[in-house]
Amino acid sequence: xxxxxxxxxxxxxxxxxxxxxxxxxxxxxxxxxxxxxxxxxxxxxxxxxxxxxxxxxxxxxxxxxxxxxxxxxxxxxxxxxxxxxxxxxxxxxxxxxxxxxxxxxxxxxxxxxxxxxxxxxxxxxxxxxxxxxxxxxxxxxxxxxxxxxxxxxxxxxxxxxxxxxxxxxxxxxxxxxxxxxxxxxxxxxxxxxxxxxxxxxxxxxxxxxxxxxxxxxxxxxxxxxxxxxxxxxxxxxxxxxxxxxxxxxxxxxxxxxxxxxxxxx
Amino acid sequence: xxxxxxxxxxxxxxxxxxxxxxxxxxxxxxxxxxxxxxxxxxxxxxxxxxxxxxxxxxxxxxxxxxxxxxxxxxxxxxxxxxxxxxxxxxxxxxxxxxxxxxxxxxxxxxxxxxxxxxxxxxxxxxxxxxxxxxxxxxxxxxxxxxxxxxxxxxxxxxxxxxxxxxxxxxxxxxxxxxxxxxxxxxxxxxxxxxxxxxxxxxxxxxxxxxxxxxxxxxxxxxxxxxxxxxxxxxxxxxxxxxxxxxxxxxxxxxxxxxxxxxxxxxxxxxxxxxxxxxxxxxxxxxxxxxxxxxxxxxxxxxxxxxxxxxxxxxxxxxxxxxxxxxxxxxxxxxxxxxxxxxxxxxxxxxxxxxxxxxxxxxxxxxxxxxxxxxxxxxxxxxxxxxxxxxxxxxxx
Ligand SMILES: Cc1cc2nc3c(=O)[nH]c(=O)nc-3n(C[C@H](O)[C@H](O)[C@H](O)COP(=O)(O)OP(=O)(O)OC[C@H]3O[C@@H](n4cnc5c(N)ncnc54)[C@H](O)[C@@H]3O)c2cc1C
Ligand SMILES: Nc1ncnc2c1ncn2[C@@H]1O[C@H](COP(=O)(O)O)[C@@H](O)[C@H]1O
Numbered sequence: 001x002x003x004x005x006x007x008x009x010x011x012x013x014x015x016x017x018x019x020x021x022x023x024x025x026x027x028x029x030x031x032x033x034x035x036x037x038x039x040x041x042x043x044x045x046x047x048x049x050x051x052x053x054x055x056x057x058x059x060x061x062x063x064x065x066x067x068x069x070x071x072x073x074x075x076x077x078x079x080x081x082x083x084x085x086x087x088x089x090x091x092x093x094x095x096x097x098x099x100x101x102x103x104x105x106x107x108x109x110x111x112x113x114x115x116x117x118x119x120x121x122x123x124x125x126x127x128x129x130x131x132x133x134x135x136x137x138x139x140x141x142x143x144x145x146x147x148x149x150x151x152x153x154x155x156x157x158x159x160x161x162x163x164x165x166x167x168x169x170x171x172x173x174x175x176x177x178x179x180x181x182x183x184x185x186x187x188x189x190x191x192x193x194x195x196x197x198x199x200x201x202x203x204x205x206x207x208x209x210x211x212x213x214x215x216x217x218x219x220x221x222x223x224x225x226x227x228x229x230x231x232x233x234x235x236x237x238x239x240x241x242x243x244x245x246x247x248x249x250x251x252x253x254x255x256x257x258x259x260x261x262x263x264x265x
Numbered sequence: 266x267x268x269x270x271x272x273x274x275x276x277x278x279x280x281x282x283x284x285x286x287x288x289x290x291x292x293x294x295x296x297x298x299x300x301x302x303x304x305x306x307x308x309x310x311x312x313x314x315x316x317x318x319x320x321x322x323x324x325x326x327x328x329x330x331x332x333x334x335x336x337x338x339x340x341x342x343x344x345x346x347x348x349x350x351x352x353x354x355x356x357x358x359x360x361x362x363x364x365x366x367x368x369x370x371x372x373x374x375x376x377x378x379x380x381x382x383x384x385x386x387x388x389x390x391x392x393x394x395x396x397x398x399x400x401x402x403x404x405x406x407x408x409x410x411x412x413x414x415x416x417x418x419x420x421x422x423x424x425x426x427x428x429x430x431x432x433x434x435x436x437x438x439x440x441x442x443x444x445x446x447x448x449x450x451x452x453x454x455x456x457x458x459x460x461x462x463x464x465x466x467x468x469x470x471x472x473x474x475x476x477x478x479x480x481x482x483x484x485x486x487x488x489x490x491x492x493x494x495x496x497x498x499x500x501x502x503x504x505x506x507x508x509x510x511x512x513x514x515x516x517x518x519x520x521x522x523x524x525x526x527x528x529x530x531x532x533x534x535x536x537x538x539x540x541x542x543x544x545x546x547x548x549x550x551x552x553x554x555x556x557x558x559x560x561x562x563x564x565x566x567x568x569x570x571x572x573x574x575x576x577x578x579x580x581x582x583x584x585x586x587x588x589x590x591x592x593x594x595x596x597x598x599x600x601x602x603x604x605x606x607x608x609x610x611x612x613x614x615x616x617x618x619x620x621x622x623x624x625x626x627x628x629x630x631x632x633x634x635x636x637x638x639x640x641x642x643x644x645x646x647x648x649x650x651x652x653x654x655x656x657x658x659x660x661x
Binding site: 095121125140141142156165226228258262 | 648
C-alpha cells in the first residue's frame with residue numbers, strides 16, 4: 001500500500017491573541033507548527049500502514065522552512081518526504097495549491113491512498129483535500145472519523161456529517177480527509193527522531209514538476225484577497241452588576257424582553 | 266510579483282513585523298524587508314501606518330465566461346428529503362443578490378424522490394428549480410453529485426453559486442469548483458455586490474478568526490462561496506409562489522465510485538450543535554463532570570443543546586461531539602451561553618457569530634467578555650440557579 005499524506009506548516013495560533021484596543025494580532029514568539037489536523041492525517045496513515053504494510057510519503061508545499069514539518073513527519077515514522085517549494089508558489093489559493101500538489105503526487109508516481117487533514121488552521125478552508133481529489137480524478141471521502149474494514153482494494157469508512165455519520169465504501173486509489181476522531185497522534189519515536197535529524201528533505205520546484213509559473217501561486221489563483229481587517233468588536237456589550245441572584249434574574253428578563261427566548265406559559 | 270516595501274516611506278516602526286504571522290518580514294538597515302517566508306497574505310499592507318507596503322498587481326485575464334454568465338444559483342442540499350435551514354438562508358441572501366444584479370435566482374436540487382421540496386424552494390424565492398431526481402442520487406456521493414453540478418454549471422453558466430458550509434457542502438463544493446475551474450471562498454459570513462464590476466465581495470474569518478478577509482473572484486465564473494449557517498437572513502416563505510421546474514436527466518455513464526452503505530442519525534446524545542437555536546456551553550470553570558448537570562438543566566429549560574470547551578472535553582467531563590471551536594463545531598445560534606469559559610481564540614472562533622452571547626465567569630478579565638453581549642462577573646453555581654428560578658417564574 002502506497003500512502004501519501006499532505007501536511008502543511010502553519011503559524012501556531014494558540015499563541016496569537018487579539019489586542020482588544022487596536023484589534024491587531026499580538027504575537028509573542030509565534031512559532032510555526034504542523035497543522036494540528038494533519039497530525040491526525042499522519043496518525044491515520046501510520047495505523048493503516050501497520051495493518052496493510054507499505055510505505056508512507058509526507059508532502060508539503062511551502063517556503064524552504066516548511067522542510068521542518070517533513071522532518072517532524074519522519075520523526076513520527078513516515079518513510080519519506082517531499083518539499084514542494086518555489087517562489088512561484090507563494091500566494092496560492094486552494095485552486096493553485098491543488099495544482100502544485102497534484103503535480104507532486106504525479107511526480108511521486110501516484111498513490112493508492114492520499115490522506116489530508118480536515119482543514120488547515122490558517123486559512124480554515126477545508127478545500128484542498130476535495131480539490132486535490134478532483135484534480136487527480138480520484139474518488140474521495142471527506143471528514144473521515146474512523147473505519148470498519150480495510151484492505152488493499154478498498155476502505156469502508158465512517159464519514160462525519162452534521163446529523164450523524166455515513167458508512168461509505170471507498171475503492172482505491174482514493175483520497176480521504178480526516179477529523180480528530182480517527183485517533184490521538186502518537187508521540188514521535190526515539191528512532192524516528194534520530195532518523196529525522198539526519199534526513200535530507202528532497203525538494204522540487206515548479207520546473208521539476210513541469211509547472212508553468214503562470215498556473216501556480218498568486219498568478220495561477222482564481223481568487224484575490226482585496227481587504228484584510230480586524231473583526232468588529234462584540235457590538236454593544238452590557239455588563240450586569242449586582243448580586244448573582246439579581247444578575248441571573250436580570251439577564252433572563254432582558255432576553256425575554258428582546259424575544260430571544262420565550263417568556264410566559 | 267510580491268509584496269513591495271517603499272524604502273523611502275518606511276519609518277522602521279516594526280508594526281508590520283509584529284503583524285506578520287509567517288516571520289516573513291525582517292529589519293535590514295532600519296527598514297523592513299520581505300524574505301522568502303512571505304505567503305502574500307497581505308496582513309501587513311493594511312496595518313502599515315505610513316502606507317509604505319503594497320502588492321505588485323497582476324492583471325487577471327477575464328475569460329469568456331465572465332461576460333456570458335448570468336443568474337444566482339443556490340445548492341439546495343438535502344438529506345433523506347429534508348433540507349437544512351441554511352438552504353432558506355441561502356435563498357434569502359441569493360434573492361437579495363439577484364435583485365441587485367437584476368437576474369434570476371435558481372435552486373439546484375439533487376436526490377431521489379425529492380420533487381416535493383421544489384415547492385418549498387419556490388416559496389422561498391427561487392425563480393427556477395433544477396431537479397435531478399434519480400435513484401443514483403439517493404445518498405450523497407461526492408463524485409456523482411459533482412459531475413451533475415459541474416455539467417449544469419458548464420451548460421447554463423451562472424454568475425454566482427452559493428452553498429451551505431455544512432459537512433456535505435464543504436465536502437462537495439470544493440470538488441465542484443475545481444471541476445468548473447473557478448475560485449471558491451469557504452465559510453463566508455458576509456456577501457455583497459460591488460456594483461461596478463458586478464463582483465461578489467465575499468467576507469470570511471481567517472486565521473482562527475483573528476482577522477477578516479474580503480475575497481473576490483475577478484475573472485472566472487461562477488463566483489462560488491460556501492456560507493456559514495445561521496448568518497444570513499432566511500427568506501420569508503410565500504405560500505403558493507411558483508416558478509419554472511427544469512428536470513435534469515442523468516446520463517447512463519453517471520455513476521459513483523464511492524457507495525454509501527449505511528446512514529447513522531445523530532449519535533448517542535442529541536448534539537446537533539450546528540442546527541441549534543440555543544447552545545449552553547460549559548468550560549473548565551464547572552470544576553468536574555457533575556458540573557455539566559447544571560449546564561444540561563439550563564439547556565433543557567431553554568430548549569437548547571449542550572456545548573463544551575476543549576478544556577472540558579480534554580478533562581473527560583463530556584464527549585468530543587459537544588466541542589465548540591476551531592477543532593470542534595462552529596455554531597451561530599440565536600443565543601449562546603458560556604459558563605466558566607475562558608474565551609481562548611480557538612474557542613471564540615467557533616461561536617463569535619452567535620446573535621446573543623451571555624458569559625458568566627468569575628474572572629472579570631476573561632477574554633470571553635470581549636465577545637459577550639451580556640456579561641456577568643460571578644460564580645456560575647450561583648448565577649445559573651438564579652437564571653433557572655427566574656425562567657420558572659416568568660413561565661408560570
Ligand atoms: C490547535 C488548538 C485547537 C484548539 N481548539 C479548541 C476548540 O475547538 N475549542 C475549544 O474550546 N478550545 C480549543 N483549544 C483550547 C483552547 O486554547 C483553551 O485551552 C480551551 O478553550 C480552554 O477551555 P476553558 O475555557 O473551559 O478552560 P480554562 O481556560 O481553564 O478556563 C476556565 C474559566 O472558568 C472560569 N471559572 C472558574 N470557576 C468558575 C465559576 N465557579 N464560575 C464561573 N466561572 C468560573 C475561570 O475564570 C476561567 O476563565 C484549542 C487549542 C489549540 C492549541
Ligand atoms: N501547502 C500545503 N501542503 C501540503 N498539504 C496541504 C497544503 N495546504 C493544505 N494541505 C492539506 O489540505 C488540508 C486542508 O487544507 P485547507 O484546504 O487549506 O484548509 C490540510 O489539512 C492538509 O492536509
